Amino acid sequence: xxxxxxxxxxxxxxxxxxxxxxxxxxxxxxxxxxxxxxxxxxxxxxxxxxxxxxxxxxxxxxxxxxxxxxxxxxxxxxxxxxxxxxxxxxxxxxxxxxxxxxxxxxxxxxxxxxxx
Numbered sequence: 001x002x003x004x005x006x007x008x009x010x011x012x013x014x015x016x017x018x019x020x021x022x023x024x025x026x027x028x029x030x031x032x033x034x035x036x037x038x039x040x041x042x043x044x045x046x047x048x049x050x051x052x053x054x055x056x057x058x059x060x061x062x063x064x065x066x067x068x069x070x071x072x073x074x075x076x077x078x079x080x081x082x083x084x085x086x087x088x089x090x091x092x093x094x095x096x097x098x099x100x101x102x103x104x105x106x107x108x109x110x111x112x113x114x115x116x
Contacts, residue, residue: 006115006116007087007116008066008067008085008086008087008088008091008115008116009085009086009091009093009113009114009115009116010083010084010085010113010114010115010116011082011083011084011085011086011093011096011097011111011112011113011114012081012082012083012111012112012114013081013082013083013084013096013097013100013109013110013111014079014081014109014110014111015079015080015081015082015100015101015104015106015108015109016077016078016079016106016108016109016110017078017079017106017107017108018078018079018080018104018105018106019078019105019106020105021075021078023073023103023104024056024057024058024073024074024075024078024079024080025056025057025058025073025075026052026056026058027050027051027052027058027060028052030058030060030071030073031050031060033103033104034060034062034069034071036103037069037096037099037100037103038062038069040099041084041091041092041095041096041099043062043064043066043069043084043086044064044065044066045062045063045064046063046064046065047062047063048060048061048062048063049061056075056076057073057074057075057076058071058073059071059072059073064086066085066086066087066088066091067084067085067086067087068083068084068085069082069083069084069085070082070083071083080104082100084096085116093111093113097109097111
């Protein structure tokens, strides 16, 4: 590989105005949603870890065979921040953004797609 040849897509998603803050408050509720994202995007988890903050909010990380997927939630701001780096050339960033919007039930999303 030469310098500058992209090996993957880095998707950064800022999700705002989430009406159901239960999806942001407790990892036990959020994990179902996160697993749906992983499954729907056909990502392959090799390790995972998370932390429940007190009183609410969580962070979670999936180590993927394709790279990684992380989330940090801020229920007090009705928002979360998602980072997916994927080395699979078939990874569909636009589809991933639409999936995240649908699952978090909001239209207020800002995102960046970076070739890395």
